[in-house]
Amino acid sequence: MANLNIDSKKERTYDAIVIGSGISGGWSAKELCERGLKTLVLERGRDVQHIKDYPTTNMNPWEFEHRNEMPYQVKKDNPIVSKCYAFHEDAAHFFVKDAEHPYIQEKPFDWIRGYQVGGKSLLWARQTQRWSDFDFEGPQRDGFAVDWPIRYADLKPWYDHVERFAGIAGDKDGLPELPDGEFLPGYPLNVVEKYFKQGVEKKYPNRKVISARCAHISKPEPIHIQQGRTQCQNRTLCQRGCPFGGYFSSNASTLPWAAKTGNLTLRPDSVVHSILYDEQKGRALGVKVIDRNSKEEIDFFAEIIFVNAGAINTNLILLNSISNRFENGLGNDSNTLGKYVAFHNYSARIYAEYEGLLDYTTAGRNPAGGAYIPRFRNLHKQETDYLRGYAAGFGAGRYSYSDTEGLGEELKNSLLNPKLGKWSVGSHMMGETIxxxxxxxxxxxxxxxxxxxPLLKIAIDYDDNDAKMKKDYLDTMEDMFKEAGFTNIRRDDKWQAPGLDIHEMGGVRMGLDPKSSMLSKWNQLHAVPNVFVTDGASMTSTSTQNPSLTYMAFSARSVDYAVNELKKRNI
Amino acid sequence: MKRRTAIKQLFILAGGIAIATACDSGRNKASIALSNVDFTKDDEELLAQLVESIIPETDSPGARSLKLHLFVMKMVDDCHSSEDQQAFIEGLKKSKTIKGKPLAEVQNYLTSLEKEDKFLDILKRRTLMGYQNSEYVMKNKVIYELVPGRYDGAVKISS
Known part of the structure; x- marks a missing residue:
């Protein structure tokens, strides 16, 4: 019996454990496996294998029972996830339903989750803008949060590293606030986006309108072919999973790559309860898992542990990892665990029409979604009565419409002969929150x-800074729209609850001082040297740029450090 | 339910062809499985007439042959609140006067309804949704591209 236990424990022992298989966990796994570590990836949801488990991917619109509309009862039963723009018949199976994993909203928070192998990397909006020193120096310059323990130069080689592998389409724009990277060809702006760009950049030399950088293979390199991926086919049905591997996901890219090394063990249906702590050795021992289906409790052991459960769930796991040494959560000497959570302010949009350039239209679909306006507010110095600033998406499209008045033959004729409308233009804000x-x-x-x-209680809200920033975004964008001659301008300033931006960050922040932060500059728990957090939970501040690419870079960089230290027997 | 079972058993005891007919008309179920709304076979036929009046058969298929009445039933059944469903059933009941009437008369009836009429709104919206997203239209008329394989941001329109 005793021997059996020893054998069993040996079978449950790995060099490294990665908690979570989403965008950052996939990267941790790939890098660990490539460095020769036997790696166990724990995923709380079901298995989703590339292509094989994308049931809707090749379906035509008429093949969906409700033509992609969610049934009334599903929406009624799922008020939270139903707010997500991608929760439709074609991708609903990749979203967590409200009742599956409840939480307590002390303040309204729409927690959008994807519990499956690949996590939300199957569902993300694939925007990949690098962060810069204007972001990493932000807290220090403007006096909020704590200083980032790293600068852009620390991360740059790792951005290069992950971009080359993931495949990022973009133009070299030469902007210090949005550093250029290892790009595949960028997607073109359309005629109206270009027209807007020219007008804005002429009038405001510090404002730029560029092609949005995105994780799509616009032109495959050998490294992408080796992954079994090929050129993006401009379907923009990404949320279904892509049979071409045209966009980056863990499922298409990092996980199969990790598996090819022979060092990967992937265990789906493994809900992590807590990280086990060895009081004598002062380090983490392993991870306690509850099997999602059988509810059986199983412990796994490893030398190093990467926590990539997704920002909020990473907080949950650390908070629930209680020991004599850490009564308030693993590594929580600073008493900052779970606090200083922030997000992106997406609560303003503006729409208009343009009646020029009507002798042009577009063909096919743009996976980048159009243009990106990097942050220009308070960039070089404080200029407004609020801190930080916003980036913005901008897009123009020319859509067909049909007159739907009346009935009978005339109506039918009109439906079968749609006319090209004016150009529709729109923008949305992506504001940094403090x-x-x-x-x-x-x-x-x-x-x-x-x-x-334990259930999580979530208390996250906007503040006055967010309200001022939002007003400035709308005023500024309205001015630029007017100057471009856009008409029928409509401001949409409806607040959406935090969470719906799906950019929640922090709670396990990096910092120089263990008294005021959780993680070192290597994303390593100050107090538990063999535990690393490289997902959104580790972010000290939020920047305005979409964060996933930065999680990837942090993951790769942190694994490199961890493996080197492990080999030197320092951890 | 029990009463229905009892009657059924009574019929079985009596035996014969007449019973089968009685049974069928007693059930009078729509031809597709529905979970919330009790559409009957007669409702289905009436709906077929109504959707056909919105999108009639011409040199291309109309709503009836594209089975849009079944789509409307499915959508009303799954994608509407019970208030909407109630309003739809009532509107459908009222429209029974056009049963078997020529297309023009059906069209006149629909035109005579208030613009804000809930029944008309649901009926027309769902018929159009079904039509524009039908395999026939998307393959033959207003072509849907599942795999465009390109993006051109400046296509000059020749006119």
Missing amino acids: PKESNYVALDAAQKDDWGI
Whole structure:
């Protein structure tokens, strides 16, 4: 019996454990496996294999029972996830339904989740703009949060590294606020986007309108072919999973690559309960898992642990990892765990029409989605009565419409002969929010989920800074729209709850000082040297740029450090 | 339910062809499986007439042959609130006067309804949705590209 236990423990022991198989976990796994470490990836959701498990990927619109509309009862039963723009019949199976993993909203928070192998990397909007020193120096310059322990130069080689592998389409724009990278050819701006760009850049030399950089293979390199991926076919049906591997996901890219090394063990249906802590050795021992289906409790062991559960769930796991040494969560000497959570302010949009350039239209579809306006507000110095600034998406499209008045033959004729309309233009804001102690996640003392893990309480809100920034975005964009001669301008300033931006960050922040932060400059818990957090939870501040690419770079960089230290027997 | 079972058993006891007919008309179920709304076979036929009046058969298929009445039933059944469903059923009941009437009369009836009429709104919206997203239209008329394989941001329109 005793021997059996030893054997069993040996079977459950790996060199490294990665918690989570999403965009950052996939990168941790790939890098660990390539460095020769036997790596266990734990994923709380079901397995989703590239292509094989994309059931809707090749379906035509008429093949969907409700033509892609979600049934009334599903929407009624799922008020949270139904708010997500991608929650439709073609991708609903990749989203967590509200009842599956409840949480307590002390303040409204729309927590959008994808529990499956690949996580939200199957569903993301694939925008990949690098962060710069205007972001990493932000907290220090403007006096909020704590100083980032790294600068752009620390991350640059790792951005290069992940971009080459993932495949990022973009133009070299030469902007210090949005550093250029290892790009595949960028997608073109269309005629109206170009027209807007020319007008804006002429009038405001510090404002740029560029082609949005995105994780699509516009032209494959050998490294992409080796992954079994090929050129993006401009379907823009990405949320279904891509049979071409045209966009980057863990499923298409990092996980199969990790598996090819022979060092990967992937265990789906593994809900992580906590990280096990060895009080004598002062390090993490392994991970306690509850099997999603059988509810059986199983411990796994490893030398190093990467926590990539997704920002909020990474907080949950650390908060629930209680020991004599750490009564308030693993590595939480600073008492900052779960606090200083921030997000992106997406709560303003503006739409208009353009009646020029009507002798042009577009053909096919643009996977980049159009143009990107990098942050120009408060970039070089403080200029406004609010801190930081916003980036913006901008896109123009020319759509067909049919007169739907009346009925009978005339109506039918009109439906079968759609006319090209004016150009529709639109923009949305992506505002930096300031991490605050009062924006937090915490464990509920009484209520537990189906796996015996405490429910999370989430209390995250906007503040006055966000309201001022939003107004400035709308005013500024309206001015630029007017100057471009756009008409029928409509401002949409409806607040959406935090969370719906799906850019939640922080709670396990990096910092120089262990007294005020959780992680070192290597994303390593200050107090537990063999635990690393490289997902959104580790972010000290939010920047305005989409964060996933930065999580990838942090993951690769952190694995490199961890493996080197492990080999030197320093951890 | 029990009463229905009892009656059915009674018929079985009596035996004969007449019973089968009675049974069928007693059930009078729509031809597709529905979970919320009790559309009957008669409702289905009435709906076929109504959708056909919106998108009639010409040199190309109309709503009936594209089975849009079934699509409308499916959408009303799955994608509407119970209030919407109630309003739709009531509107459908009222429209029974056009049963078997020529197309023009059906069209006149629909035109006579208030613009804000809930029944008309749902009926027309769902018929158009079904039509524009039908395999026939998307393959033959207003072509849908599943795999465009290109993006051109400046296509000059020749006119």
